Every structure is written in C-alpha cells, then in structure tokens.
Amino acid sequence: MANWPATALLRAKREGGRLSAGQLHEIAQGIGSGRWSEGQVGAFAMAVALHGMDAQECGDFTLALRDSGRSLDWSDLPGPALDKHSTGGVGDGVSLALAPLVAACGGYVPMLSGRGLGHTGGTLDKLESLPGYDAYPTPERMRRVVADVGCAIIGQTDDLAPADRRLYAVRDVTATVDVQALIVASILSKKLAGGAQALVLDIKVGNGAQTPDPADARALATAMRAVANASGLRLSALLSDMGQVLGREAGNALEVRANIGLLVGAPVCPRLRALVLAESARMLVLGGLAADDADAHGKLERALSSGAAAERFERMVAELGGPSDLLDDPAWHLPQAPEQVAVASLREGFVQAVDVRGLGECVIDLGGGRRRPDERIDHAVGLAQVAERGQRIAAGEPLAVIHARTPSAAERAAEQVRAAFTLGVAPPASVPLYEWLDG
Ligand code: URA
Numbered sequence: 001m002a003n004w005p006a007t008a009l010l011r012a013k014r015e016g017g018r019l020s021a022g023q024l025h026e027i028a029q030g031i032g033s034g035r036w037s038e039g040q041v042g043a044f045a046m047a048v049a050l051h052g053m054d055a056q057e058c059g060d061f062t063l064a065l066r067d068s069g070r071s072l073d074w075s076d077l078p079g080p081a082l083d084k085h086s087t088g089g090v091g092d093g094v095s096l097a098l099a100p101l102v103a104a105c106g107g108y109v110p111m112l113s114g115r116g117l118g119h120t121g122g123t124l125d126k127l128e129s130l131p132g133y134d135a136y137p138t139p140e141r142m143r144r145v146v147a148d149v150g151c152a153i154i155g156q157t158d159d160l161a162p163a164d165r166r167l168y169a170v171r172d173v174t175a176t177v178d179v180q181a182l183i184v185a186s187i188l189s190k191k192l193a194g195g196a197q198a199l200v201l202d203i204k205v206g207n208g209a210q211t212p213d214p215a216d217a218r219a220l221a222t223a224m225r226a227v228a229n230a231s232g233l234r235l236s237a238l239l240s241d242m243g244q245v246l247g248r249e250a251g252n253a254l255e256v257r258a259n260i261g262l263l264v265g266a267p268v269c270p271r272l273r274a275l276v277l278a279e280s281a282r283m284l285v286l287g288g289l290a291a292d293d294a295d296a297h298g299k300l301e302r303a304l305s306s307g308a309a310a311e312r313f314e315r316m317v318a319e320l321g322g323p324s325d326l327l328d329d330p331a332w333h334l335p336q337a338p339e340q341v342a343v344a345s346l347r348e349g350f351v352q353a354v355d356v357r358g359l360g361e362c363v364i365d366l367g368g369g370r371r372r373p374d375e376r377i378d379h380a381v382g383l384a385q386v387a388e389r390g391q392r393i394a395a396g397e398p399l400a401v402i403h404a405r406t407p408s409a410a411e412r413a414a415e416q417v418r419a420a421f422t423l424g425v426a427p428p429a430s431v432p433l434y435e436w437l438d439g
Contacts, residue, residue: 006030006040013047021060025067032068032163041167045176053181058223059230061181065189068163072195074108077147080287082107083196084279085187087211087220088120089204090360091245091386093255094276095123095153097262100312101280103150104303105296106289110146112156112194116369116377119208119360121255124155125369127317129253129334129379134321145319149312152320160193178210184223191233198234198286200279206243206431208356214239221437234286240275240434244354244389247272251368251382251403253334260330263310271388271433277301278434335380337403341410342385348395349423351387359383359400362416366404378405383417390427 004026013019019027027044030036036044053061074081082102086092099109115122124135135155137145145152158165164186171177191199201224203217204210211217221237228235240246247269249258262268262276281296290296303309310327318324323333363369367378386400387393400417404410 006036010040010043010047013044013051016051018054018057019060021064024057024061025064028061028064028068028163031166034166038170041170042174045167045171045174045179045182048181049176049179055223055226055230058181058184059227062185062188062192062227063231065161065164065167065185066192069161069193070159071193072110072160074110074146074195074197077108079106079108079150080197080289081195082109082198082283082287083111083191083194084200084202084283085191086202087204087209088117089242089246090120090208090356090363091247091250091255091272092121092204092242093123093126093247093259094202094272094279096126096256096259096313097276097309098280098283099151099153100263100316101276101300101303101309102283103312104308105280105284105299107150107283107287108146109151109153110142110194111151111153112160112190113153114156116364118210119357119364119369120210121250121252121360121363121369123153125377125379126252126255127153129256130317130322130326131333132321132323133317137320141320145316149315149319151312151316153316154320156190161189164189180220180223183220184227188224188227188231188233192231196233198283199228199236200282200286201235201237202279203237203239204242205239206241206356208242208245208360218437225438236282236286237437238278238282238434239437241431242356243431245356245359245383245386246275248386248388249382249384250359250363250386251366251384252377252379253336254382254384254403257330257334260310260313260327263304263313264307264327265304274433282436337378337380337405339402339404339407339410341402341404341414342398343400343402343414343417344396345393345399345421345423346395346418347423348393349425350427351389351391351393351421352424352428353422354387354389355420358416358420359386362413362420365416366402366409366413381405381409383413387421390430392427393423
C-alpha cells in the first residue's frame with residue numbers, strides 16, 4: 001500500500017480534489033492509530049466540510065472507518081442481524097421496546113447504543129436506570145445474550161470503528177458535527193462494524209430534531225441509502241415527528257417504565273406505540289421474517305399479546321446484570337423522584353406548538369442529562385404526562401408533571417415547561433407521525 005504523507009492528503013482535499021479508497025484508508029488508519037495529530041484530524045474534517053465528498057468517496061470512507069477496528073459477525077445465528085438508528089429526540093425510547101419485539105419474532109438485534117447528546121436522551125442512560133444493568137459486557141457475554149435472548153442493547157466498545165470515535169470528538173470542537181458526508185460515514189461505519197445486515201433509519205424532523213428541516217433530513221436519507229446499498233446493508237429510512245415529545249414521558253426511568261408498559265399491554269401513548277410497531281415491522285420485512293408490513297404487524301401484535309416480547313426484555317435485562325423479576329413490579333426496581341409536581345396551565349387553549357428542545361433542556365437541568373461528558377445523571381427525574389400538540393387544555397390543567405429531586409428544581413422546571421407550550425384558540429394543523437421514504 002502506498003504511504004501518503006498526511007500533509008499531501010490534507011492538501012489534496014483542501015484543494016477540492018477527490019480521494020481514492022486507498023488514500024481514505026490511510027487517513028482512517030492515521031486517525032485511528034493516533035498517528036495523525038489532533039490538528040491534522042481537525043484540518044481533514046474542515047476540508048471535508050468545505051469541499052464535501054462524492055458518493056464514492058463517502059462510501060470508501062465509511063468502509064475505511066469500519067476497518068479501523070474490529071467487526072462483529074453474526075452469520076452463525078439462525079436469523080438475520082437487524083438494527084435501528086435514530087438521529088435522536090426527546091422521549092424517544094423506541095429501541096427499548098423494539099429490540100425485544102423484533103427478537104420475539106425471530107430477529108437478532110445486537111444494538112450498539114449511545115448516551116444522551118445535546119438536548120436528546122440516550123438509550124444507554126435509560127437502561128442504566130435499572131439497577132445492575134451492565135451496558136459494557138465482555139464480547140463473550142454480549143454474544144451469549146444475543147444468541148440466547150435475541151437482543152442486547154449495549155454501549156459501543158473502543159475497538160469498533162476507533163477512527164470514528166476520534167474523528168467525532170474532534171468534529172465536536174471544530175464545528176464540523178453537521179457535515180453530511182461525515183455523519184453518513186460515522187453512523188454507517190459503526191452499524192457495519194456491529195454486523196448489521198439490515199437497518200431502519202429514523203430521521204427526526206421538527207424543532208426537537210438534530211435536522212429540523214425535512215429537506216435536510218431527506219438529503220441525509222438519500223446519502224445514507226447510497227452508501228448502505230453500496231456496502232450490502234439493506235436500509236429503510238423514515239422521517240418522524242420531533243415537533244412534540246414522542247410519548248408522554250421524557251427522562252430515563254420514566255421512559256423505561258413507559259416502554260415496559262407498552263410491552264405488557266398497559267395503556268401507553270398511541271404515538272409511541274405506533275412508531276415502535278412501524279419500525280419493528282419494517283425490520284422484520286427487511287430481515288425476511290415477514291412478507292410485508294401487514295404480515296409483520298400481525299406477528300408483532302401476537303408477540304405483544306402472548307407476552308413473548310415482554311419476556312425477551314426481562315431476560316435481556318436479567319442476563320445483562322439487572323433484576324430478574326423486573327416485570328413483576330417495574331416501579332419497585334426503577335428509581336422515583338421525591339418531588340412530583342403538576343405544572344398547571346395559566347390559560348386555556350389548544351396546544352399549538354411545543355418547544356421540544358426547551359423540554360429536553362429542562363430534563364437536563366433537572367439532572368436527567370449531561371452538560372459535560374463526565375457528569376453523573378439522575379435517572380429518576382424528568383417529565384411525565386407531557387401535553388400533546390392539539391390537546392385542549394383548560395386553565396389549571398397540567399401541561400406536564402415534573403419529577404424532580406428538590407422543590408426548588410421543580411419550581412425552576414415549571415417555568416421552563418410553561419415557556420415551552422404555545423396555546424391558541426383553534427387546534428393546529430395535524431402533522432404526520434412518520435413518513436417512510438421508500439414506500
Ligand atoms: N452523527 C454522527 O456523525 N455520528 C453518529 O454516530 C451520530 C450522529
């Protein structure tokens with residue numbers, strides 16, 4: 001393999017040239033091994049921000065990032081390895097119910113999840129509400145749980161796509177997080193390294209999303225599809241609404257409880273249930289486990305009503321170190337905040353708009369998320385019974401119930417919650433919950 005000096009590769013990209021697969025491999029190796037300095041990594045990210053990458057380069061860079069570390073192989077399992085990625089939202093605990101549902105229908109879901117990012121929550125933080133849950137098991141334990149239970153939701157280990165981890169950290173401090181080619185390569189390199197054969201990609205839109213504008217979200221889906229297709233990964237993408245909290249809860253233990261409710265057939269927010277089922281169904285179809293969405297929905301409803309999906313969730317939690325009797329009494333195992341305060345609306349009206357980002361920030365301020373990577377979080381706090389867009393609220397009726405550690409934290413949060421809701425005299429136009437981009 002030719003050995004290109006980092007400066008020659010940086011100059012080529014800086015001048016708008018395109019890089020070959022070999023050159024991109026060299027760059028990923030330089031980043032992953034630590035041979036490239038922070039400055040060089042930052043310069044590369046900025047050169048891509050300024051000149052972009054064509055589809056071929058983006059695909060080659062995705063594979064180069066994947067090959068900077070180990071890749072998992074699930075081909076010995078008797079069913080397909082399926083995965084899902086969400087660009088992040090508030091109240092988006094979909095993975096918690098989706099993974100065991102798909103597992104109960106014959107899929108295998110080795111899901112490498114992340115922590116909260118910005119104002120959005122993270123699946124790992126949610127699962128760590130459960131005492132004893134080990135989000136970083138040994139590779140052997142992870143493999144055993146996936147093979148036995150059908151799903152394991154865990155954190156990404158250092159040896160998967162290590163170049164992406166370093167590049168991502170540098171992007172964070174060089175204003176290059178939102179560069180499309182780098183986003184595509186970052187997400188797909190990790191999914192490919194995780195061994196997924198098919199992927200459902202949920203791109204959130206609306207004010208609480210990382211890509212609020214649907215046009216940007218569509219462009220991201222198109223770019224992701226091109227690279228996924230070229231790498232042999234089957235992908236289905238949907239846009240879903242983050243113009244309001246998904247579900248009625250935002251906060252770690254609160255969202256775990258809501259998703260357990262979904263699995264055991266308790267009344268839950270219909271939007272949360274509909275999105276979980278839509279994404280799970282598409283995973284079954286992509287994995288060849290259902291003929292079409294209707295067939296998949298039938299299988300999923302049976303997995304819910306028989307208790308099979310709930311049982312998978314309980315076993316996954318138990319095999320990863322959490323309680324073995326979670327479903328007997330979830331509330332007993334999940335932490336609860338001492339202060340629970342309903343925020344009364346000061347006026348009446350229909351909820352016109354919700355500042356979802358503001359509500360996400362409110363959860364962080366309550367202690368349910370991080371401002372710095374090393375901060376500890378309070379799993380018990382958050383918002384429950386959050387009002388929905390279009391809901392009619394009388395004066396004095398609650399906009400949300402705050403779960404807080406102290407009365408003063410609850411008081412501060414009440415101001416934030418009131419500020420996040422816009423009420424008006426007529427119901428707003430309805431917004432679709434989701435839209436598949438590929439039929
Ligand atoms: N954006 C990225 O660039 N990478 C991720 O893993 C997630 C979002």
